Amino acid sequence: MSEAVSTPARPRALAPLPVGTAVTVRVPATSANLGPGFDAFGLALDLCDEVRAEVLPEGLSVTVEGQGAGTVPTDGRHLVVRVLREELAAEGYALPGLNLLCRNVIPHGRGLGSSASAIVAGLAAARGLLLAVGVVDETDEQTRTRVLVESSRREGHPDNAAPAVHGGFTIAWTRGEDPTHPDAVKSVRLSVHPDVRAVVCVPEVELATSRARALLPAGVPHADAALTAGRAGLLVHALTADPSLLLDATEERLHQAQRAPAMPASARLLGVLREQGLAAVVSGAGPSVLVLTDAAGVARVHETAAAQGTWDVHDRPVHPTGVSWRVG
Numbered sequence: 001m002s003e004a005v006s007t008p009a010r011p012r013a014l015a016p017l018p019v020g021t022a023v024t025v026r027v028p029a030t031s032a033n034l035g036p037g038f039d040a041f042g043l044a045l046d047l048c049d050e051v052r053a054e055v056l057p058e059g060l061s062v063t064v065e066g067q068g069a070g071t072v073p074t075d076g077r078h079l080v081v082r083v084l085r086e087e088l089a090a091e092g093y094a095l096p097g098l099n100l101l102c103r104n105v106i107p108h109g110r111g112l113g114s115s116a117s118a119i120v121a122g123l124a125a126a127r128g129l130l131l132a133v134g135v136v137d138e139t140d141e142q143t144r145t146r147v148l149v150e151s152s153r154r155e156g157h158p159d160n161a162a163p164a165v166h167g168g169f170t171i172a173w174t175r176g177e178d179p180t181h182p183d184a185v186k187s188v189r190l191s192v193h194p195d196v197r198a199v200v201c202v203p204e205v206e207l208a209t210s211r212a213r214a215l216l217p218a219g220v221p222h223a224d225a226a227l228t229a230g231r232a233g234l235l236v237h238a239l240t241a242d243p244s245l246l247l248d249a250t251e252e253r254l255h256q257a258q259r260a261p262a263m264p265a266s267a268r269l270l271g272v273l274r275e276q277g278l279a280a281v282v283s284g285a286g287p288s289v290l291v292l293t294d295a296a297g298v299a300r301v302h303e304t305a306a307a308q309g310t311w312d313v314h315d316r317p318v319h320p321t322g323v324s325w326r327v328g
């Protein structure tokens, strides 16, 4: 039996997108975990980055305003540029040149999902450009599904990506072995009780999510897993129906204590807030602290944070709809 001789695959020629095509994307910050919902729960906050991408005849111009200005690269290594180019290439298209303007308000490396939001922005910008020139034909829901699957794959967990894509309070989960499968990530969005306010205390220091993830143990005692699973279920009820249960519902044993040595000031603030009966948790992988409270609690968070050092306190509504994109 003769073996088939395989010729090396030639790189596919990419078709250039028409010069002048432009898209503007807005994407919210997200707070993941919410205590017991590690790698599953997330909340979109009305603190939005805006990205405008315009196809140029040649060259690359990246302008970053606000968060990340002077620190993120402004060449082809820029996260949004990389994701945008790769997503277009996956569909057989390329940018002859690109003008990218990023107006950033989401702080980087603070546990507010900046990297997930940047990835979602790059993916939504790519889909928006492809839709604008009519080379893909997909519904809004299909675009969001594609962006959720691909951003979750790139992040390695779907809890920031889901609220960035869909808004609100989301529960996300992965399915199957193939992270690129169109059904690889699912999420549901639940309505947050109208009395719930989300307050984020942001420190000056950064902590890379990769570093915080490296601090997690390979396993946890069964009792800790059981407690956390019960609180996660309770948190869904507390956030959507009975906010009086938020303090108990935000207890967990999977990640905050394990990561505390990397963010001692956050651990201290968290403890002081909880002693006062406020439902404080580490936002994402930290070091920001999220407090789920009511209108009366907002002032107490401001006072406590001011007494504990330098914290930038944001009292933001939940962002209801997630990423949006428009041509032009």
Ligand SMILES: Nc1ncnc2c1ncn2[C@@H]1O[C@H](COP(=O)(O)OP(=O)(O)O)[C@@H](O)[C@H]1O
Residues within 6 Å of the ligand: 049, 068, 072, 078, 079, 080, 102, 104, 107, 108, 109, 110, 111, 112, 113, 114, 115, 116, 118, 207, 208, 209, 210, 284, 285
């Ligand atoms: N808008 C952005 N543009 C370019 N790079 C970004 C942007 N947002 C985040 N990043 C990159 O992601 C890093 C932060 O990611 P990460 O450690 O996951 O923290 P978090 O997502 O919690 O803010 C930044 O240091 C930067 O390299």
Ligand SMILES: N[C@@H](CCOP(=O)(O)O)C(=O)O
Residues within 6 Å of the ligand: 030, 031, 032, 033, 038, 039, 040, 110, 111, 112, 113, 114, 115, 157, 159, 160, 209, 212, 213, 255, 283, 284, 285, 286
């Ligand atoms: N579940 C993740 C969430 C990371 O969120 P980020 O905003 O810090 O990127 C984790 O806890 O590692």
